[in-house]
Amino acid sequence: MRSGFPIGHLTTFRIGGPAAVYVEPESLDDLRAVSAAAAVGVEVTVLGKGSNVLVSDAGVDGIVLRLGRGFRWSARDGNVLGCGAAMPLPALSGIAASHSLTGLEFGIAIPGSVGGAVRMNAGAHGSSISEVLDHVEVWSLPESRVIALRADDIGFSYRRSQLPARSFVVNARFALSPAEREDIRQRMSEAREWRRATQPLGEPNCGSVFKNPPNDHAARLVEECGLKGLSVGGAMVSPKHANFIVTSPGATAADVLGVIGVVVTRVREMTGVTLEREVQLVGRF
Ligand SMILES: Cc1cc2nc3c(=O)[nH]c(=O)nc-3n(C[C@H](O)[C@H](O)[C@H](O)COP(=O)(O)OP(=O)(O)OC[C@H]3O[C@@H](n4cnc5c(N)ncnc54)[C@H](O)[C@@H]3O)c2cc1C
Secondary structure (H helix, E strand, O other): OEEEEEOHHHOOOOOOOEEEEEEOOOOHHHHHHHHHHHHOOOOEEEEOOOOOEEEOOOOEEEEEEEOOHHHOOEEEEOOEEEEEOOOEHHHHHHHHHHOOEEOOHHHHHOOOEHHHHHHHOOEEOOEEHHHHEEEEEEEEOOOOEEEEEEHHHOOOEOOEOOOOOOEEEEEEEEEOEEOOHHHHHHHHHHHHHHHHHHOOOOOOOOOOOEOOOOOOOHHHHHHHOOOOOOEEOOEEEOOOOOOOEEEOOOOOHHHHHHHHHHHHHHHHHHHOOOOOEOOEEEOOO
C-alpha cells in the first residue's frame, strides 16, 4: 500500500496526479480489507493496464486498486480458457494460440487487462470480448464476496458493459474453438501489422478517444473537419490517426481534455454529430 502515489506512469497516456492510497491486492483476503474500507465510505477506483483512462492532474481521492500478480494466471480446461483479471489481453491471446484455440486473436494488440477489456467490451477487427466470454467472477465491494455472472447477464453493447455497481472483475472464462495454430498466428500478425501501419504507437495515447457513432467512424469525422494536428498545450490530435490524441513530455490531463472539448464542439458544429468519449476519466476533474 502506498499513499500519495503517482499513478500517471501506470497509464498509457503517462499523465495524471497521485492516488490518495494505491493498493495491489494479491488475494481475496486483500480484497476483503478493501471492502472494509469501502464500507466506511472510502471511494474505490479500479485500474487495469491504464490503456483507456485519463487520470486527473489533481489526482484521485480514496483508494486506487490495481489487481496484483495473484490475479495474473491462466488455465485451460478443454476449449475453455480461464484467467485472472490482471492477465494482459495480448498475453492471453498468445496463450490461446499456443493451445490452438481460436477466438481471441483480435486481442493480440489491445494493450489492456482482461478485467478492463470486459468492462469496456474491448474489440477489434469485427470481434469483441462479449462474443467469446463465457462467464466472469466479480468482487462485490458492498457484499465483500465473489459473485459469478454469465456473459449474457452483463448487458454488453458496443464498448459498454453493465457490471453490477461497485464491483469489478477478478476472474474470467472464455469459450474458444479448436483451429490450426498457424492460421491463428497469421491472423494475429495481420492485426499487429495493421496497427503498426495505422496507429501512432510511438507516442503516449489511450487508443480511440471517441466511440464510433452508428454507421460511421469517429476518425473519419474528425479528419473531415480538418482537426488532425489540432493541439492544446502538450496534447494533439494525431496526424497519423484522427481518433487518437498523442501527448508530448509535460502534457497535462487538462491539455488532453482541452483537445477533446474542441474536437467535440467543432465536429458537432460542422457535421451535427455529437461524439461520445470512449476514454474513461479517473479522479477529480
Ligand atoms: C494503442 C492502443 C490501442 C487500443 N486499441 C483498442 C482496440 O482496438 N479496441 C478496444 O476496444 N480498445 C482499444 N484500446 C483501449 C484499451 O486498451 C481497452 O479499452 C482495454 O480493454 C482497457 O483495459 P485496461 O486494463 O487498460 O483498463 P483501464 O484503462 O485501466 O480501465 C478502463 C476502465 O475499465 C475499468 N476496469 C479496469 N479493470 C477492471 C476490472 N478488473 N473490473 C472492472 N472494471 C475494470 C476501469 O475502472 C475503467 O473504467 C487501445 C488502447 C491503446 C493505448
